[in-house]
Amino acid sequence: MRIEQSFTVGAPPDRVWSLIRDPQVMVGCVPGCDGIEQIDETSYTAQVTVSVGPIKARFNLVIEITEEQAPTFIRTESRGEEGSRASMVKSVNEMRLAPVDDGTEVSYSADVEISGRLGRYGAGMMKKIATKLAGKFEESFRTLAEAPEEVVG
Amino acid sequence: MTTKTQDVTVTVNGAARTLACAGTTTLLTVLRDDLLLTGAKRGCNQGVCGACTVLIDGRPMRSCLTLAANLDGAEVTTVEGLAPRGELTRVQESLLKQNAVQCGFCTSGMVMVAHDLLQRSPDPDVEEVRDALSGNLCRCSGYRALVDAVIDAATGGAA
Amino acid sequence: MMAATFHKPATVDDAVRVLTDAGEGGRPISGGATLVAMMNAKLVEPDVLVSLSAIAELKDFGRAPDGTVRIGAMRRHRETAFESDLAGGQAVVAKAASQIANPPVRNMGTIGGSISFADPAADYPPALVAADATIEIAGPDGRRFVPAEEFFLGWYETAVEPGEIVTAVLLPPAPDRAVGHYEKLCRVAGDFALASVALVLALDGAGTVTHLRLAVGGCGGGPVRCPEAEALVVGAVPSAERIAALAERLVEDLDPVDDSRGSAEYRLQIVPRLIAKAFEEALTEMEPAR
Ligand SMILES: Cc1cc2nc3c(=O)[nH]c(=O)nc-3n(C[C@H](O)[C@H](O)[C@H](O)COP(=O)(O)OP(=O)(O)OC[C@H]3O[C@@H](n4cnc5c(N)ncnc54)[C@H](O)[C@@H]3O)c2cc1C
Ligand code: FES
Ligand code: FES
Numbered sequence: 001m002r003i004e005q006s007f008t009v010g011a012p013p014d015r016v017w018s019l020i021r022d023p024q025v026m027v028g029c030v031p032g033c034d035g036i037e038q039i040d041e042t043s044y045t046a047q048v049t050v051s052v053g054p055i056k057a058r059f060n061l062v063i064e065i066t067e068e069q070a071p072t073f074i075r076t077e078s079r080g081e082e083g084s085r086a087s088m089v090k091s092v093n094e095m096r097l098a099p100v101d102d103g104t105e106v107s108y109s110a111d112v113e114i115s116g117r118l119g120r121y122g123a124g125m126m127k128k129i130a131t132k133l134a135g136k137f138e139e140s141f142r143t144l145a146e147a148p149e150e151v152v153g
Numbered sequence: 154m155t156t157k158t159q160d161v162t163v164t165v166n167g168a169a170r171t172l173a174c175a176g177t178t179t180l181l182t183v184l185r186d187d188l189l190l191t192g193a194k195r196g197c198n199q200g201v202c203g204a205c206t207v208l209i210d211g212r213p214m215r216s217c218l219t220l221a222a223n224l225d226g227a228e229v230t231t232v233e234g235l236a237p238r239g240e241l242t243r244v245q246e247s248l249l250k251q252n253a254v255q256c257g258f259c260t261s262g263m264v265m266v267a268h269d270l271l272q273r274s275p276d277p278d279v280e281e282v283r284d285a286l287s288g289n290l291c292r293c294s295g296y297r298a299l300v301d302a303v304i305d306a307a308t309g310g311a312a
Numbered sequence: 313m314m315a316a317t318f319h320k321p322a323t324v325d326d327a328v329r330v331l332t333d334a335g336e337g338g339r340p341i342s343g344g345a346t347l348v349a350m351m352n353a354k355l356v357e358p359d360v361l362v363s364l365s366a367i368a369e370l371k372d373f374g375r376a377p378d379g380t381v382r383i384g385a386m387r388r389h390r391e392t393a394f395e396s397d398l399a400g401g402q403a404v405v406a407k408a409a410s411q412i413a414n415p416p417v418r419n420m421g422t423i424g425g426s427i428s429f430a431d432p433a434a435d436y437p438p439a440l441v442a443a444d445a446t447i448e449i450a451g452p453d454g455r456r457f458v459p460a461e462e463f464f465l466g467w468y469e470t471a472v473e474p475g476e477i478v479t480a481v482l483l484p485p486a487p488d489r490a491v492g493h494y495e496k497l498c499r500v501a502g503d504f505a506l507a508s509v510a511l512v513l514a515l516d517g518a519g520t521v522t523h524l525r526l527a528v529g530g531c532g533g534g535p536v537r538c539p540e541a542e543a544l545v546v547g548a549v550p551s552a553e554r555i556a557a558l559a560e561r562l563v564e565d566l567d568p569v570d571d572s573r574g575s576a577e578y579r580l581q582i583v584p585r586l587i588a589k590a591f592e593e594a595l596t597e598m599e600p601a602r
Contacts, residue, residue, distance in 0.1 A: 054429070124569035124571045125432075128567070200345055218352075219348070288413065
């Protein structure tokens with residue numbers, strides 16, 4: 001399934017870029033994320049819980065930065081499993097930043113494959129749920145990026 | 154109330170049984186594996202097919218979706234408990250007569266919902282019968298014969 | 313299968329306490345028609361199950377002197393479907409209940425369980441929005457009340473927080489002479505809706521619409537209501553053209569999925585017809601009174 005969204009943030013690309021590259025900022029903005037650790041220059045691990053109704057799937061993700069052109073483009077690949085369960089998630093994500101009059105336009109796309117417990121909901125439903133989570137990310141990220149700089153961190 | 158297994162007392166086909174069951178054990182599992190009452194079938198284990206239907210406190214329900222631990226004090230009737238051993242109910246006799254039993258996997262569930270219908274509505278019309286059977290699937294697709302059989306049972310063969 | 317601890321408290325306070333203590337692994341269980349199916353499929357494995365079956369208060373149905381109806385969370389779909397006291401506009405809820413699944417599932421499932429699970433294609437949610445219901449929720453800090461329109465947050469998410477349980481659904485009295493109707497389209501009898509329309513409608517003596525609340529189910533994360541679309545009919549005679557205009561405006565707000573039951577496109581096409589049919593049925597039901 002493919003998710004594509006774009007939104008505008010009232011902050012310049014340099015600042016948006018530095019926030020996106022800050023794992024602690026991402027922990028706060030990615031819904032259900034409660035930890036990111038850097039493994040080396042380009043790889044991270046993260047714990048993300050995706051809740052759909054009473055199902056709470058907790059994924060241990062490995063995220064690899066496969067291409068990066070500061071401050072305009074980043075491509076990552078992530079894959080993860082849910083403990084001992086047969087749930088798997090894989091995604092290829094791209095994010096582009098472009099300066100616009102009142103800040104930065106952030107466009108991103110994700111090609112996501114889900115199997116296992118959450119896969120039972122079907123691709124149509126998972127796409128709606130993923131889009132909703134993306135909306136929550138946007139909201140938190142925008143709030144943070146548009147806050148006066150000294151408040152952040 | 155906080156151990157991993159519960160002792161529950163359930164009246165099954167008229168006899169009180171005390172069962173030790175885990176919090177997640179379903180009535181269907183208890184019936185089939187512990188009490189060896191295999192009339193209720195495990196089709197889908199999802200509530201969809203109706204093969205596991207039994208009467209709980211006089212109402213047809215899915216035994217696969219019912220936790221045994223929740224049934225303390227309840228009364229359960231399975232297909233084995235509808236008529237004395239060796240005898241058949243009117244519904245069962247009509248099912249045979251109308252050739253409404255093919256592989257038989259759905260039959261006990263059908264018998265339970267039809268039995269319940271005739272208890273509440275002794276003279277149902279075809280629509281009522283179809284509604285009563287609507288939650289029970291027959292993979293051999295004998296629906297027509299099934300509906301005829303229930304009408305036959307209601308009318309005592311007069312229709 | 314993993315063992316779960318099973319509790320069957322006798323009061324709402326005890327249920328909330330056990331659930332709160334259990335934290336993430338705790339789950340209330342009402343009819344079990346959805347939860348046990350998910351447990352059987354190993355989609356959820358609760359550590360602590362809190363049965364609401366022994367809480368007398370949750371099983372009650374009652375009407376207050378002002379006409380407000382209180383449906384306890386543990387009322388089965390069958391009981392609500394046959395509730396003779398749900399008449400006029402409030403009948404929309406009974407009509408929705410009567411179209412859920414099949415008789416054995418209606419003997420098991422509860423209104424509290426259904427709205428807490430909040431399947432986007434479930435039957436109660438649009439009916440409760442049309443009836444302007446309020447959901448009563450109990451938690452560690454006591455009871456709170458959430459309008460149905462703010463309860464369903466979309467795609468299986470509700471206003472219920474961890475440690476809370478739904479205790480009742482409250483239906484305000486509908487206007488005099490109002491009629492409630494529920495129109496559901498499904499592939500086979502007893503299936504979840506492809507799409508559904510719930511409405512509560514009242515006309516004055518001249519045939520002008522004095523009250524209208526309409527909600528669509530199965531076409532978004534939760535029930536979809538569009539007051540702007542309703543306004544195209546309120547204050548006027550409900551002609552076919554006005555109803556079509558309402559439907560056209562409302563369809564803009566829908567967000568259906570493609571799934572095994574039907575495509576999103578198909579759903580968008582049938583909703584205007586379901587709306588027209590729902591009006592037709594409601595107006596026919598009013599006929600003798602007018
Ligand atoms: C074959 C089949 C067909 C169906 N068809 C339809 C249909 O056409 N239309 C329709 O609307 N529904 C349908 N359903 C769903 C049915 O209505 C369920 O009974 C209902 O959704 C869940 O109710 P329950 O009481 O069984 O809840 P449970 O299964 O006990 O619980 C469901 C979820 O809600 C939580 N919960 C339960 N009670 C509360 C509470 N009081 N407060 C907070 N959380 C609570 C549980 O922890 C669980 O996560 C169908 C179900 C089956 C099995
Ligand atoms: S096994 Fe219970 S309904 Fe299919
Ligand atoms: S007789 Fe075979 S399933 Fe019904």
